[in-house]
Amino acid sequence: MSSLFKMHRGPINLKTHRGPINLKTHRGPINLKTRRGPFGSAMLALCLAASPAFAAGRGVSFRSEDGRTINALVFEPSQHPAPAVVLVPMLGRPKDDWDAVGQRLADANILALAIDLPGQSDPGDSAVLGGWSNDVRAAVTYLSSRPDVRPGAIGVAGASLGASLGALATAADPAVRSLALVSPSLEYRGVRIDAAMKEYGGRPALLIASTHDPYAARSARELAKDPPGVRDTRLAETAAHGTVLLARDADLVKALVEWFQRTLVN
Numbered sequence: 001m002s003s004l005f006k007m008h009r010g011p012i013n014l015k016t017h018r019g020p021i022n023l024k025t026h027r028g029p030i031n032l033k034t035r036r037g038p039f040g041s042a043m044l045a046l047c048l049a050a051s052p053a054f055a056a057g058r059g060v061s062f063r064s065e066d067g068r069t070i071n072a073l074v075f076e077p078s079q080h081p082a083p084a085v086v087l088v089p090m091l092g093r094p095k096d097d098w099d100a101v102g103q104r105l106a107d108a109n110i111l112a113l114a115i116d117l118p119g120q121s122d123p124g125d126s127a128v129l130g131g132w133s134n135d136v137r138a139a140v141t142y143l144s145s146r147p148d149v150r151p152g153a154i155g156v157a158g159a160s161l162g163a164s165l166g167a168l169a170t171a172a173d174p175a176v177r178s179l180a181l182v183s184p185s186l187e188y189r190g191v192r193i194d195a196a197m198k199e200y201g202g203r204p205a206l207l208i209a210s211t212h213d214p215y216a217a218r219s220a221r222e223l224a225k226d227p228p229g230v231r232d233t234r235l236a237e238t239a240a241h242g243t244v245l246l247a248r249d250a251d252l253v254k255a256l257v258e259w260f261q262r263t264l265v266n
Helices: 038-050 095-107 126-131 133-145 161-170 194-200 214-223 243-248 250-265
Strands: 058-063 069-075 082-088 111-115 149-159 176-182 205-210 231-236
Touching: 058 133, 069 095, 069 133, 082 095, 082 133, 082 161, 082 250, 095 111, 095 243, 095 250, 111 133, 126 133, 126 161, 133 149, 133 161, 149 161, 149 243, 149 250, 161 176, 161 194, 176 243, 176 250, 194 214, 205 214, 205 243, 205 250, 214 231, 231 250, 243 250
Parallel strands: 082 111, 082 149, 149 176, 176 205, 205 231
Antiparallel strands: 058 069, 069 111
16 A cells, blocks of 8 residues: 555646555545546545445325324335334424434334424423324324334334323324333323323333433333333433433443334344
């Protein structure tokens, strides 16, 4: 490689340049797309290797029960039919907050569907806010209609308000086999989930919260008391809430993915 990196001061036309380049001293632009020869090939490979991997979800849409269009991102695994998980965001946050988790699930051969909420702010009416859970139900119905989703292998994961909506949506829906609540609240702006979790019954649920988020941690502990089924509680030392907690704690993302592997795949 040393023969490729001699002194070069001026700008380089990589369509025609054939000489060696010293990367430590070179100040001119380098167009790797047009660079010919071993230097261009080697540098393009190095840049791609150094860049963080990113695979965005594919945009899809479907209808809610009242006819509205629900926009979502789907992260598709390489093998199918596959289990699937609906990802529900926090209040005021977009579906894109779930990008990293969605890709991790797809890498684990689980299809992920991240949805937007009906609004970006609190409607000021707990009945209306709780009714947003209908969009989660619509997402489950949409997944059930897809031929690349394994029947009977659908889960839901929600963060903060999304956790409340996920609990409400799945309580009486036997199509949902597994649930994960990140930073749950027994009561969120008038929307309670304790009755819904009892109705959810013996199906498994993962409860994630930060010890620095007292109400979420207490809610997780309360929801895990005397459960009719499996309740796995993970309390983290990372100081954050909802999807921000997942973004800051890679171990929790790993635990979330492994949870759905155990409860949907195995």
